[in-house]
Amino acid sequence: xxxxxxxxxxxxxxxxxxxxxxxxxxxxxxxxxxxxxxxxxxxxxxxxxxxxxxxxxxxxxxxxxxxxxxxxxxxxxxxxxxxxxxxxxxxxxxxxxxxxxxxxxxxxxxxxxxxxxxxxxxxxxxxxxxxxxxxxxxxxxxxxxxxxxxxxxxxxxxxxxxxxxxxxxxxxxxxxxxxxxxxxxxxxxx
Numbered sequence: 001x002x003x004x005x006x007x008x009x010x011x012x013x014x015x016x017x018x019x020x021x022x023x024x025x026x027x028x029x030x031x032x033x034x035x036x037x038x039x040x041x042x043x044x045x046x047x048x049x050x051x052x053x054x055x056x057x058x059x060x061x062x063x064x065x066x067x068x069x070x071x072x073x074x075x076x077x078x079x080x081x082x083x084x085x086x087x088x089x090x091x092x093x094x095x096x097x098x099x100x101x102x103x104x105x106x107x108x109x110x111x112x113x114x115x116x117x118x119x120x121x122x123x124x125x126x127x128x129x130x131x132x133x134x135x136x137x138x139x140x141x142x143x144x145x146x147x148x149x150x151x152x153x154x155x156x157x158x159x160x161x162x163x164x165x166x167x168x169x170x171x172x173x174x175x176x177x178x179x180x181x182x183x184x185x186x187x188x189x190x
Contacts, residue, residue, distance in 0.1 A: 018073040124154035
């Protein structure tokens with residue numbers, strides 16, 4: 001995956017965000033996730049050390065509100081944001097480019113996963129059709145077992161794909177479409 005921020009950009013982004021008003025660390029992480037349309041979610045290990053560094057530099061003040069810490073820009077932090085307005089414009093352009101690149105990478109990955117899934121489901125459906133026997137006739141010895149194995153394999157593969165953490169909504173929709181198409185094909189045989 002492409003890097004989201006170039007060197008020093010997260011620091012500037014945090015300063016600009018805090019220039020809008022005080023934020024909790026969790027709010028900062030959610031803001032970044034929204035900025036990247038859910039394609040990037042920073043970890044606490046990414047955000048909090050940078051906030052601590054900004055605090056050490058005297059650009060940010062931390063105040064504890066129970067279990068949450070609120071971060072506020074200091075006068076020195078506001079002065080740096082003002083002095084770097086041109087850099088902020090460049091940052092916006094770079095972040096837009098990062099969002100676009102991340103989206104392209106996700107689309108490419110989903111397209112590849114969907115193609116792999118379609119091929120697996122197609123093979124399973126072909127196997128199920130090959131092993132299918134009319135209900136009215138008695139299946140040859142072992143034929144029924146082949147059919148059951150094919151159906152169970154299709155069910156298992158489909159469930160694994162749909163339940164996988166990395167599976168996107170687009171892939172789930174594609175799985176549903178493929179399964180529904182297989183059902184239509186089987187219905188035609190009745």
